[in-house]
Structure formats: C-alpha cells, structure tokens
Amino acid sequence: MQKGKFSPELIAPCGMNCGICKNYLAYSRGVPEKKGKLSLCPGCLPRNRNCYVKRGCKKLRRNEIKSCYECDDIPCENLDHLDRRYRSHYDMSMVENLREIKEKGMKEFLKNQEEKYACPECGDVVSVHYGKCYTCKK
Ligand SMILES: [Zn+2]
Numbered sequence: 001m002q003k004g005k006f007s008p009e010l011i012a013p014c015g016m017n018c019g020i021c022k023n024y025l026a027y028s029r030g031v032p033e034k035k036g037k038l039s040l041c042p043g044c045l046p047r048n049r050n051c052y053v054k055r056g057c058k059k060l061r062r063n064e065i066k067s068c069y070e071c072d073d074i075p076c077e078n079l080d081h082l083d084r085r086y087r088s089h090y091d092m093s094m095v096e097n098l099r100e101i102k103e104k105g106m107k108e109f110l111k112n113q114e115e116k117y118a119c120p121e122c123g124d125v126v127s128v129h130y131g132k133c134y135t136c137k138k
Helices: 022-028 077-090 094-104 106-116
Strands: none
Touching (some): 077 094, 094 106
C-alpha cells in the first residue's frame, strides 16, 4: 500500500478529490492521451481551473475563501447542483467531503479517501468516474 497518495492540493475548492478523477489519474499514471477520450489534468487547484462552482462564487473568486469548506452556507445552488450530479452518477458527494474536512480535518479526510478508493488488486487508486484502476487496469 502506497502512502500519501492524496495531498491537500488535490482537493478542489468544491470538495472534489482530484486524485480519484479519471483525468488526473490519466495524467499522473501516464495514460496516453490518444487512448479514448481522456483529457489529462494535474488537478483543479494546480491548474487553477476556473470551474463551475468558482465562476458562480464571489468569495472564491476574490480569494476570501480557498475552499467551499470555509464557507458558512454550503451548499450554495451551484455546489448543490454539482453534488446532486455526483451523488446520482458516481455515488460520491462533494458536500459530504466538505463536511468531513470541516469536522475531522484535511489529514483525516485524505486518509479516509485513500482507504475508500484503494484498488483491491494493486492498492493504487480506483477512479470515481469509471471504477477503474489505471495502474493495473482492473
Ligand atoms: Zn489496481
């Protein structure tokens, strides 16, 4: 089991763990871009991505907060919309992630994520989008 697969930089402002995103896994695990329709992404924060949630939030845009977990009124409309989509398609909730970070702290959250998304075959990360491991391809 590898240690420290996820880092705070991989946690996007919305609560998404970019470390389990197919585009990040393709980028970090060296999957050639030509295969399929994968785009490669180093993560929302490293890329400073102006995402859907950030575009709709003055506090994020003005850097008053770095992440939605610092916000007192989550979920806002945009975040709620994103959250619903992820809950129904990928069985994952940004809002739950944000609450967990708020309650238990980033370190504990990252540890729990590593357990939750560990590949049963090789111990690397399974993508939340395809339920697939890019390391052993299971
Ligand atoms: Zn694997």
